[in-house]
Structure formats: structure tokens, C-alpha cells
Amino acid sequence: MTKRFGTxxxxxxxSFDIEPGVTGLLGPxxxxxxxxxxxxxxxxxxxxxxxxxxxxxxLRSGPEVRAxxxxxxxxxxxxxxxxxxxxxxxxxxxxGLPPAEAASRASDALWWVALGEERFRALGTLxxxxxxxxxxxxxxxPGPSLLLLDEPTDGLDPSQRDSMLDLIRRVGxxxxxxxxxxxxxxxxxxxxxxxxxxxxxxxxxxxxALADLRGNERGLRLTVDGDATALADALVxxxxxxxxxxxxxxxxxxxxxTDDLHRLVRDELAISGVGVxxxxxxxxxxxxxxxxxxx
Amino acid sequence: MSTTEILERGYRRYxxxxxxxWAAMRSVIRFTVQRCLGIHRPARTKVFPIxxxxxxxxxxxxxxxxxxxxxxxxxxxxxxxxxxxxxFVPTYAALYLSVTLAIVVFAAFVxxxxxxxxxxxxxxxxxxxxxxxxxxxxxxxxxxxxMITCAVxxxxxxxxxxxxxxxxxxxxxxxxxxxxxxxxxxxxxxxxMLDTAVALAIxxxxxxxxxASATFxxxxxxxxxxxxxxxxxxxxxxxxxxxNLSTLPYELVFRVFGEPSGIVLNAETxxxxxxxxxxxxxWVSASIAVVAWRYRRMDVTK
Numbered sequence: 001m002t003k004r005f006g007t008x009x010x011x012x013x014x015s016f017d018i019e020p021g022v023t024g025l026l027g028p029x030x031x032x033x034x035x036x037x038x039x040x041x042x043x044x045x046x047x048x049x050x051x052x053x054x055x056x057x058x059l060r061s062g063p064e065v066r067a068x069x070x071x072x073x074x075x076x077x078x079x080x081x082x083x084x085x086x087x088x089x090x091x092x093x094x095x096g097l098p099p100a101e102a103a104s105r106a107s108d109a110l111w112w113v114a115l116g117e118e119r120f121r122a123l124g125t126l127x128x129x130x131x132x133x134x135x136x137x138x139x140x141x142p143g144p145s146l147l148l149l150d151e152p153t154d155g156l157d158p159s160q161r162d163s164m165l166d167l168i169r170r171v172g173x174x175x176x177x178x179x180x181x182x183x184x185x186x187x188x189x190x191x192x193x194x195x196x197x198x199x200x201x202x203x204x205x206x207x208x209a210l211a212d213l214r215g216n217e218r219g220l221r222l223t224v225d226g227d228a229t230a231l232a233d234a235l236v237x238x239x240x241x242x243x244x245x246x247x248x249x250x251x252x253x254x255x256x257x258t259d260d261l262h263r264l265v266r267d268e269l270a271i272s273g274v275g276v277x278x279x280x281x282x283x284x285x286x287x288x289x290x291x292x293x294x295x
Numbered sequence: 296m297s298t299t300e301i302l303e304r305g306y307r308r309y310x311x312x313x314x315x316x317w318a319a320m321r322s323v324i325r326f327t328v329q330r331c332l333g334i335h336r337p338a339r340t341k342v343f344p345i346x347x348x349x350x351x352x353x354x355x356x357x358x359x360x361x362x363x364x365x366x367x368x369x370x371x372x373x374x375x376x377x378x379x380x381x382x383f384v385p386t387y388a389a390l391y392l393s394v395t396l397a398i399v400v401f402a403a404f405v406x407x408x409x410x411x412x413x414x415x416x417x418x419x420x421x422x423x424x425x426x427x428x429x430x431x432x433x434x435x436x437x438x439x440x441x442m443i444t445c446a447v448x449x450x451x452x453x454x455x456x457x458x459x460x461x462x463x464x465x466x467x468x469x470x471x472x473x474x475x476x477x478x479x480x481x482x483x484x485x486x487x488m489l490d491t492a493v494a495l496a497i498x499x500x501x502x503x504x505x506x507a508s509a510t511f512x513x514x515x516x517x518x519x520x521x522x523x524x525x526x527x528x529x530x531x532x533x534x535x536x537x538x539n540l541s542t543l544p545y546e547l548v549f550r551v552f553g554e555p556s557g558i559v560l561n562a563e564t565x566x567x568x569x570x571x572x573x574x575x576x577x578w579v580s581a582s583i584a585v586v587a588w589r590y591r592r593m594d595v596t597k
Contacts, residue, residue: 041424043595063426067313071424077416081336093322094425096313105309112306122337138421143309148424175306 001049022172024189027199033182070139080124095142109141129160219252226274327439351397351447359458388552406494407507449483492582499589537574
């Protein structure tokens with residue numbers, strides 16, 4: 001899809017699929033994340049290209065699509081004098097839930113985000129972290145198939161942020177609702193999401209499962225007790241690429257599969273008699289992927 | 296003693312029916328009406344609507360009281376109480392002049408309360424992320440304002456009709472009664488639609504409630520007062536009064552009841568009823584156009 005606002009191109013030939021699970025929409029401010037979410041809700045029309053959400057075109061089937069989406073926007077001030085439960089119930093009702101069901105689910109959703117005791121408090125009296133959780137509860141209460149969370153940790157302190165990320169993980173993994181969460185913070189997406197779409201300047205620079213993008217089967221990282229240089233020479237002699245830094249070796253191979261690589265390293269360790277303090281797969285972090293760095 | 300403790304209530308998926316756009320609109324109407332009347336809100340927010348409603352109904356209560364008193368005096372045979380009472384009480388159309396202030400104040404404060412905060416806080420984005428779209432959202436909001444405004448444009452007239460009828464000074468016969476009732480509802484609805492549309496148009500231009508209310512009152516008192524003055528002084532044709540929002544609604548009411556208004560547009564031959572109706576329709580249409588223009592391309596997700 002391409003989307004322009006006047007002379008500004010917000011999305012440029014962005015093309016991707018989002019599979020079930022928790023997907024991070026990652027990019028700096030102005031990358032087009034919010035615009036993309038708006039388009040998923042059928043609020044903006046693409047200048048070119050096509051978008052399908054939950055198997056439907058959000059422009060043609062807007063009410064049907066939006067009834068099944070829970071949305072928590074980034075910049076949103078909650079009505080200060082309204083009790084949290086009334087706010088959540090109202091949003092559940094406008095998503096098509098019968099009033100009795102909406103009332104019951106509003107309470108349940110607030111309990112679920114750990115605001116059960118505070119559900120009758122006016123929104124203006126809640127802390128920033130609590131208000132963000134109210135927004136999550138309001139998005140959850142209608143029983144959506146898909147949750148769109150736009151920068152849900154915005155303005156939160158580290159502890160509130162951890163708590164919110166934990167809730168989002170639970171929504172995706174325990175409750176089984178598909179989630180798309182936008183963020184400009186790499187570690188947030190890395191900690192929460194199974195998949196990622198990385199946007200930069202309106203272009204998709206990477207997309208897919210985090211495990212695939214990381215390439216976590218590429219090699220091994222060893223921390224050893226003993227002669228690391230001799231071990232490295234032996235591994236190189238067996239055709240592996242090795243870098244050594246003090247007692248740490250990064251071992252990789254483009255020709256061997258994971259099992260063969262593990263067996264070969266095990267054998268050389270046994271032959272050399274070097275002790276192993278740590279052995280783990282070499283993993284590219286999301287920042288490596290975004291910046292195009294190797295592991 | 297049981298030591299059982301509920302650690303988490305869990306989350307239930309919802310696979311039941313969804314009620315669609317009409318139900319969403321009903322919810323918005325109910326929620327908006329409750330907000331405007333201060334229901335489920337702190338006590339301070341209830342003061343204004345209660346005051347205005349009291350202001351709208353007090354004249355009616357006084358007029359009905361006068362009729363009741365006249366009837367009692369008549370029964371005592373001391374004075375011709377009924378005839379005396381009828382000197383003081385207004386016709387159904389003239390009642391609207393007594394509740395003008397309540398209607399204008401209500402419209403001036405209700406419409407901004409309904410539209411402005413949604414844009415300022417971003418609630419509009421949440422509404423449009425539901426099955427509602429811009430037009431169904433606006434229709435629901437307009438319905439809510441209309442319903443609330445009808446409480447002060449239709450309600451007092453209906454109470455007056457019931458009061459007069461119970462005291463034997465109402466319309467004679469069911470047909471006449473039904474016709475009067477119809478006129479009260481029609482006229483009240485007309486005034487409410489006119490005021491609602493204009494107030495919503497102004498509220499769509501600014502996200503500041505106070506600015507919208509002030510603009511609405513300025514339009515009624517300032518511009519309309521100036522126009523009224525020009526017409527009264529004979530410096531402008533009576534037809535300029537069609538732009539006068541403070542008198543046009545009451546011209547509409549008097550024409551609906553077929554009574555001479557005695558106010559600015561009193562030259563019935565110069566300004567026929569059809570022109571009054573057309574002017575009201577034009578005001579409503581222009582206001583709807585302004586609201587539609589403002590909301591058509593509004594970015595709601597930032």
C-alpha cells in the first residue's frame with residue numbers, strides 16, 4: 001500500500017502479512033505506524049494497494065471489521081469524571097454487545113487488568129499506568145478477535161511498563177487474541193512479540209517471525225575455561241568460522257545444519273579438554289536486524 | 296473457615312451476537328443524554344441542567360397555578376376568577392416567549408458538551424474505531440441533543456396543555472385537543488431542531504466548549520439583536536428577520552399555531568408562513584453542511 005497526506009508519503013509500497021499471535025509494529029516516530037492502524041480500521045483509504053483485515057476489506061465492511069477489533073489509541077485523554085467501569089461498558093456496547101453482557105464484561109476486563117477494586121473510581125483520579133490499563137480493558141471488553149494497541153507504554157515508568165508488557169503478552173498467549181502493538185522501542189517489541197513488521201520512513205524494512213529474522217540457528221556462542229585460541233584453531237581447521245575474544249568464541253557455519261554444528265563443537269571440546277562455562281545459540285537482536293548488523 | 300481465594304477471574308472470549316450500528320447509536324444517545332444531564336457524574340455537573348429545566352418549567356407551573364387559583368375563586372363565587380386568570384395566562388404559542396432563555400441557554404451549553412470533548416480528548420477516534428462511522432456518530436449525537444432540547448421546547452407546552460385541560464380551559468373535544476397536542480410537539484420539535492443544528496455547527500468549528508457556547512450566545516444576542524433592531528427601526532425589511540435566530544424560532548411557533556406573533560416578523564402578509572418554514576429549513580441545512588464539512592476529513596487517530 002501507498003498512502004500520502006498531501007505531498008507527504010506516509011506509507012510507501014508497504015507490503016506484508018500479519019499472522020496470528022502478537023505482532024510488533026516497530027518504527028521511529030513518523031514511520032507510519034498510526035496511519036497503518038487507522039487504515040486497518042478503515043479510517044483512511046490507501047492511495048494505491050489493498051488491505052485486508054480479518055479476511056475483510058475495512059473500507060467496504062467497516063462496521064463488521066471494527067466490531068471485531070479492539071483499539072487503544074496512543075494520544076487519548078479519558079473523560080476525567082467518568083467511572084472506569086462506565087467508560088469500558090460504553091465502549092463494549094458500541095461494539096455491539098448487549099447492555100447486560102457489556103456491563104458484565106466491563107467489570108471482568110477491569111478485574112483482568114488488575115483494576116477490579118478501582119473500577120468505580122473516576123478516570124481522572126487514576127494514575128497514568130492505571131489509565132493505560134483502563135484503555136487496554138476497554139479494548140478487551142468487547143471480546144475482539146484482534147487488538148490494536150498504539151504505543152501502549154507511552155508515558156509509563158519502567159515498572160508500569162513491565163506490567164503492561166506482561167499483560168499484552170498474556171492477551172496474546174493466554175487469552176488467544178491476536179494483537180498488533182506499535183512501538184518505537186526495540187526491546188519492548190522483542191520482549192512481547194512473536195512477529196514484527198519494521199517500518200522506517202513509511203517503508204517496510206523487515207517483517208516476519210522474530211525467530212526467523214534473528215536467524216537463531218546460525219551459530220553458537222561459547223565461553224570457555226582453558227586455551228580458547230587452540231580450540232578456535234581446531235574449529236577453523238574443521239571448516240567453521242570462528243571469532244575469539246578473550247575466553248569467548250562465536251562459532252558459525254554456512255554449510256552445516258544445527259545438529260551437525262553442535263556435534264562438531266562437542267567433539268572438538270572433548271578432544272581439546274577445554275571446559276565450557278556457557279554455550280548458547282547466537283541470536284541477532286532486533287536492533288541488529290533493524291540496523292542490518294550480523295549477530 | 297474457608298481459605299479459598301480467587302486469584303484471577305480469567306478472561307472470557309465473546310462469541311455471542313453483535314447488535315450492529317443501530318444498537319451502537321442507541322448506546323451513544325443514552326450515554327450522551329446521561330452525560331449532559333449529569334447522570335453518573337459528580338453533583339456539580341447536575342446543577343446546570345437541573346437549573347435550566349426548572350427555569351423552563353417554572354412559567355408553566357405558574358400559569359397552571361393561576362388557572363387553578365382562578366377556578367377556586369370562581370367556585371367561591373366572590374370574583375369572576377376564571378376570567379381574571381385568563382387575563383394572565385398565555386396561549387400555547389406565547390408560552391415559548393417565557394421559556395426563551397431556558398431554550399437558548401440549554402442549546403448553547405448542551406451541544407458543545409456533546410461534541411467538543413470528544414474531539415479534544417480523542418474519544419472521537421474510539422467511536423470511529425467501532426461500528427459507527429462519522430455520519431452515524433453525528434446522527435446519534437444530534438439525536439441526543441435534540442432529545443434533551445425537546446425537554447425544554449416540547450415539555451412545558453405539553454404540561455401546560457395537560458394543566459389547562461384538567462382545569463377545563465383546554466381545547467374542547469378530542470380532535471381539538473389532539474390538534475393542539477400535535478402543534479405543541481411540532482412547534483417544539485421545530486425550535487429544537489433549529490437550535491440544535493446551529494449549536495452543533497458552531498460546536499463543530501472549535502473543540503473548546505466555552506468558545507462554542509459564547510459564539511452561540513453571541514450569535515443569538517449580538518447578531519440577532521442587531522438585525523432585530525434594524526427591522527424594528529424600519530431601516531431594514533421584515534425579511535431580514537429571517538436571519539434573526541432569536542426571533543425566527545418563535546415566528547415558527549406562532550405560525551404553527553396560526554397566531555399573530557406580535558414580535559419582529561409580525562407582518563404576516565409580508566413574510567408568509569412558507570417563507571418562515573423555508574428559512575428554518577435553510578438554517579438547519581446550512582448547519583448540517585457545516586458539520587459535515589468539518590467532520591468529513593477530520594483526522595481522528597492522532
